[in-house]
Amino acid sequence: MKTRNWAILIGGLLGLATLIGAASLSLSADAQADRAGLKAKFQRPAAIPFPEDDPYSEAKSRLGRTLFFDPVMSGGKTHACATCHNPGLSWGDGLPLAVGQKTLALRAPTLLNVAWTPKLGWDGHFRNLEAVAFGPLTTPANMNITEKELIERLSAIPGYVDAFHEAFGEGDITRREIEMALATFERSIVSGEAPFDRWIKGDKSAISARAKRGFDLFVGKANCAACHSGWAFTDASFHDIGTAKGDDTGRGKLFPTSVELRYAFKTPTLRDVARRAPYMHDGSVPTLEAVIDLYNKGGIDRPSRAEEIKPLGLSAGEKADLIAFLETLTSAPSSVVMPTLPR
Numbered sequence: 190m191k192t193r194n195w196a197i198l199i200g201g202l203l204g205l206a207t208l209i210g211a212a213s214l215s216l217s218a219d220a221q222a223d224r225a226g227l228k229a230k231f232q233r234p235a236a237i238p239f240p241e242d243d244p245y246s247e248a249k250s251r252l253g254r255t256l257f258f259d260p261v262m263s264g265g266k267t268h269a270c271a272t273c274h275n276p277g278l279s280w281g282d283g284l285p286l287a288v289g290q291k292t293l294a295l296r297a298p299t300l301l302n303v304a305w306t307p308k309l310g311w312d313g314h315f316r317n318l319e320a321v322a323f324g325p326l327t328t329p330a331n332m333n334i335t336e337k338e339l340i341e342r343l344s345a346i347p348g349y350v351d352a353f354h355e356a357f358g359e360g361d362i363t364r365r366e367i368e369m370a371l372a373t374f375e376r377s378i379v380s381g382e383a384p385f386d387r388w389i390k391g392d393k394s395a396i397s398a399r400a401k402r403g404f405d406l407f408v409g410k411a412n413c414a415a416c417h418s419g420w421a422f423t424d425a426s427f428h429d430i431g432t433a434k435g436d437d438t439g440r441g442k443l444f445p446t447s448v449e450l451r452y453a454f455k456t457p458t459l460r461d462v463a464r465r466a467p468y469m470h471d472g473s474v475p476t477l478e479a480v481i482d483l484y485n486k487g488g489i490d491r492p493s494r495a496e497e498i499k500p501l502g503l504s505a506g507e508k509a510d511l512i513a514f515l516e517t518l519t520s521a522p523s524s525v526v527m528p529t530l531p532r
Contacts, residue, residue: 253374285472348531381520403514431488
């Protein structure tokens, strides 16, 4: 009798296991379909967008590259644009806060994929890429050179005069030409193909099973993709994630009556993120693990905090899966040829 009861019990358990297994397989198929649809939203673009009033030309991009790496662009001839936007550091500087003539208030943002960014600066106060250049150039604490002095310097160097003529035609060097040349080069700064890109193109072995689970969390439970969306992993918008304090109000300084924009800062791209520590607008978070812990806690609860920011309840394993996924967004280092500087 006992033997018969055990047989019935074991048979019932096996049947239940079969039902559970079948349900799991069905759910897995549904999840795979959902994942395929989500992956399509992260496809890399086919071409770099250039504005109608500053179209691409090889001569203009070449001139912009030379200006970008030339310390003649700073008052003391000690700093170039590349000082804070170093290609060897994924076009950032690897420091918590940028350093010009002195330490600045914000971290130097990467220039990766700026061609797709409509407003620039951590608070979005630059209306486009052309408008950025003379901000750091003329700020005394940064590159500390006046527009007049810079144009006079460049106009006194025959190699630059020739390069500006090739890019823009005969005539005096102007501020607008400097802005356009730098912006044209900077739009060519695009993140390289990463393991994640190979995966969404069909290479199933390009990323690990842990990273695939991390992707599911990224677009699901953790809801990272609410802000870190699209192929560049940014919505290019501004959100309070519940970390800034005091007078560090970000976009709120531009819109002081807006509750939503108080403490709001630009959503940074996650491309090459594993190589771009420390993190946040003020460089206050040292590692990706610390970033995940911060989001898992949900930040400071206040009226301006983005509604997407809330405690996530991630387990240690889920945090590790997210980290594994984020690491797949980093491309292999590539060589950048330094230009010959005219003198």
